[in-house]
Amino acid sequence: MKFKVLKKPPVQGYKSFLTTLFSVIIALLISGAFLMLVDVNPISAYKDMLIESLGSFYGLTETLVKTTPLILCGLGVAVAFRMQLWNIGAEGQLYMGAFGASLVALHLNVESHFVMITLMFLSSIFFGGLWALIPGALKAIYNVNETIVTLLMNYIAILWVDFLVYGAWKDPKGFNFPLSAEFSSAARLSEYFDTRLHTGFFIALVCALIVYLLIEKTIWGYEIKVIGSNSKAAAYAGINIKKNIMLVMFISGALSAIAGFSELAGVQHRLQHAISPGYGYTAIIIAWLAKRSALGVVLVSFLMGVLFVGGDSMQIYYQLPVAMVSVFQGLILFSLIVAEFFKEHKIIMVKQQ
């Protein structure tokens, strides 16, 4: 008996969905084996994850709270993917966005809620966008590998925020904890239904719509798609590749920066150490799974939101580190790669003569 791999026409529709679903189940089974290694019953752990994240109205809004930064970062990474740019620096761009928002919230004395929020929003876009423009310009001008630069810049951005909250911006009334003073009420987004669900969620949905329209319905969206699929053809067609690399990186960084703004103005109300449990890294998975589509980003972000809320419940009920979420994510990605393979290939057994 020998096995032979053959190509087949890619599966589509519900079959493709089922293959993906099946692979996620396999990933959860393997994660379950690891849970058993640390003496956690996987069935009750998964049940608790689902109940916490989807089992009640409050749980559902908590999931949407976590979904918000994921949508924004996911959109950012997806826009860059569209051009075959691997911006894996969404985490750092989120931190710089948070820095930009705090810079305004802590140092400008504005009474008007609307003016304050608008200024915070613009400042976060400015700093997050510029942060991503650095690797973008390096890529455009010198062809420096953007994957590594964006990743390394994450560490710098996180240290920069730490530098502020452990130093100059530390709240004198904060009992020496690494956090800034609290934002004034003008600098906070409104919350709804007596939950933590805030305006940031709706901002994220609007951004998704704008990205969808930009990418799918404008000539510019078509141009960056062409650059992504064949940069030589794009150059012959007279598309300015360098300019577009920088522009796309700026937009990509700005979207992740809005996530930082929304986290601070909507949830945390101050700048502090470790504001993100890895939303920026999860965004890479989201963008890849969503196949660069804006609607896909929203849906996958929601699923990842479930995972984050579930991860929190694992921390509370089973004393597992939040990093358990990364284990799930890594294994899901592995099995999805296998699933993608089986969508286009089949294995048959050949009898040996």
Add this chain to the structure above:
Amino acid sequence: MISIIIDATIRAGTSILYATLGEIIIERSGIINLGIEGLMLIGALSGFYTTYTTGSLFLGVISAVLIAGIAGLIHGILCTYFKGNQIVSGLALTMFGIGITAVLGKKMVGQTIEGFKRIEIPFLSKIPVIGNSIFNQDILVYLSIVLVFVITFVLYKTVWGLNLRTVGENPYAADVAGINVTAYKLWATFIGSGLAGLGGAYLSLAYTPLWIENMSAGRGWIAVALVIFASWSCKRALFGAYFFGGISAIQLRLQAMGTTISAHILQMLPYIFTIVVLIIATIKLEKGYSSQPESLGLVYDREDRK
């Protein structure tokens, strides 16, 4: 003073050196492995756990290499048999490595072991200034330097090395010549990932004999960047790794001397310098002959052969 800084430079650079050598071998086969950061953590924890339970540093090193090598093979198999996207698969490996070591390593936090001892090389260690800092190190430091020359020899002077480089440059031609492309890619990934694991084990068994969650702190990513700086050459990787080590050493020295510059700002230096070095290396690479393996990052599919 100079002696202390040289000593700290070598010690800080060694784990990066292992990881960079590992990534060079893997990339020579045409596969990019962005999982180095995760593999270093897997190596660091397996090494520490084994040494903690058995009391043997030797077994710790062996288990770090084997377990990281096997974890790396997941990436290798996905990138060969399953024709997966190498960047996605590598990132997945890093995420998995960071997560699983945090979960399984929880019990090891705060435990201590007896780390590697320094071995003084007679006569040479008596050379003034540099002697005591270069020739009075632990065995893993000596091994890493020996490996630089061994790997260079294997890559350029043996049939295996020639075949491996052929696979990385042009897998289609290699296949026609009768080289088993998949086997070479898998072996390279296994060996290279094992070396990354050894780099991690250096941290938890020699540099600071402790297990700390996420203790590699981005060294895996710096290693990936240094491969480009080194233009896929092991000897230049040695300079790159010690250059990085030197910056961390000076940074730590400044902190110890109680400088007024914030520790957070000083900690940025290695990352900033890595980016600067990467820019310079890329400009040089773009101008002249590029030594990057031709098929790096591409999926090899026999049926696409022309």
